[in-house]
Amino acid sequence: MRFILIGISDTSNYHPEKEVTSLISKSFHFSGGKRHYERVKHLLPEEHQWHGITIPLEPVLMGYESLDSIVVFVSGDPFFYGFGATLKRRFPNASFQNFPFFNSLQMHSHVINLPYEEMMCVSCTGRPWDRLNRALLEDQELIGVLTDRKKRPEVIAKHLLDAGYDNYEISVGENLGGTSQRVVSMSLEECSQQTFAPLNNIILKQKQSRDFTIGVSNDQFTYLDGRPNMMTKPVYRLHTISLMELHCRNVFWDIGFCTGSVSIEAQRLYPKLKCISFEKREESRSIIEENIKKFGVPGISYTIGDFLSLDHSQYAKPDAVFIGGHGGKLSEILSIVDSYLPANGVIATNAVKEESARIFIDKLLELGYIEQANSKIKLDDFNPVNVIVMRKSNKLK
Incomplete structure (x- = not known):
């Protein structure tokens, strides 16, 4: 052929x-x-x-x-x-x-006299937001985007604004190479309120970089009912994330996300990671949405509802799981997670109560896991926290 x-x-x-x-x-x-x-x-x-x-x-x-x-x-x-x-x-x-x-992004660059050798090119043509979200999280200065009839320039502009990325200018190229070719540059706000010809692409040019710090302090987050102590502290978050080796993981489940702090920290540090978060409390919906926008992490997806009652098969299977809250159902949650986690996948928790630490370790040992890390950290006047990571054995039970 x-x-x-x-x-x-x-x-x-x-x-x-x-x-x-x-x-x-x-x-x-x-x-x-x-x-x-x-x-x-x-x-x-x-x-x-x-x-x-x-x-x-x-x-x-x-x-x-x-x-x-x-x-x-x-x-x-x-x-x-x-x-x-x-x-x-x-x-x-x-x-x-x-x-x-020439591809359409090259032609677009030629029209606006733009050096494009360092442009990150992504496609939203029949594809999810993942690659564009990753480019934003990576703080790319120049992003070329192929569009489709659903993810149009105005829709993409709104997506950026909703995610807190107002630090880009947008150039829209219509009918490039044709007799009705048109290229216009504007703010994201202006773009979000317009419509464009069906054949188009966009180029996003960064006006300034977003602030980025490793280990976001808790006072920067919106938290639950004014209760900042319910949040996982930055020291515990970073230590746990490092032990889970998320740089070589694909899908991360955060069970009992509360404010979304662990998911947000993980997603910011590892843009290619697919973060899926679960929380029982309805009041956490607006909190995680506000924090997602505040810290610019549009890739996180979340579900509000009792984890034990969900259809878990509808979610991408994890190879790393953090359990931040369990409502006294830790053993049951671990059984469900184990049924989806592949060999060498990891499960982590930060346990304040010794009983929770014991149940976590004993249950996973029973399921054939290996203890990868177990350390006790005491921060200021707070109770000590057990940071525990267990790895699923690649051997048959």
């Missing part, structure tokens, strides 16, 4: 190079979107077959399987969040010949 991938612009007077023209003239099978056909049909041989690329893609890809060779037209660069990557995954043994054009 041979794929000839040709990237084109949105200009109506598309003129390919001679090598591409020669390949087109010798081919019979062609593929692309509806608007691609309008751009290139004058170049195709009189005898040809067009395979339209439509959603869902599966019938299109199945149609390719019986062919020896096909020319596929795409917008811009086939391997920049493009159809080329899809074809490589589906046809790993096929041969590829690639003739790329």
Whole structure:
């Protein structure tokens, strides 16, 4: 199977190079979107077959399987969040010949005379917010974003503002390379109140960096009913997070988040981590939302409800879990967590009561865990806290 991938612009007077023209003239099978056909049909041989690329893609890809060779037209660069990557995954043994054009973020940068060698490029086209959130948490100075019909420029601008990121300017590029091309720069606030042409992308340029400190002091958080002592102290948070080795973890569950302080600290330190937080108290909803915005951690997802009654299968499986509150149901919670945690996954807690520490250790030893860390820390006049981390054995029980 041979794929000839040709990237084109949105200009109506598309003129390919001679090598591409020669390949087109010798081919019979062609593929692309509806608007691609309008751009290139004058170049195709009189005898040809067009395979339209439509959603869902599966019938299109199945149609390719019986062919020896096909020319596929795409917008811009086939391997920049493009159809080329899809074809490589589906046809790993096929041969590829690639003739790329500028991708839309390159064209956008050319219009505004922007040096883009350090731009972080992310796609929101049919994708969740994860990559954009990570770029924000990493304090990227320049972020190029591919949009779609749901995550439009005004929606993305509002997403940043809701997450507390008002420190960016936005440039919107519409119909880049086409006759109706338009590029406008504005504030996020202005962008959030406008609508734009369907074909667009955006470039976010940082005005100033956000303040970042490791170990947020408790007085900076919004806390529950004016009770700051219910929060996990910065020393305990940082010590526990370091022991859990979150730099090499993927999904982190924070059970009994209260104010969200542990999730927020973990997410700020490890932007690629997927943080999922659980809390029984309804009053914690507004508290974690305020703290998420205050500290700029839009990647955290949270659920309000009794952890024991939830359908846990709907959440991404964790490889690290922190239990901050258990309401006297610690053993039951550990049993549930164990059923989802993979081998070498870790569970941690900060236990003030010796009874809680004993139940935590005994239950997990019974389930085949290994004690990874157990230290007692006393801070000022507060009661000592047991910081405990248990690792799930990779051996069968």
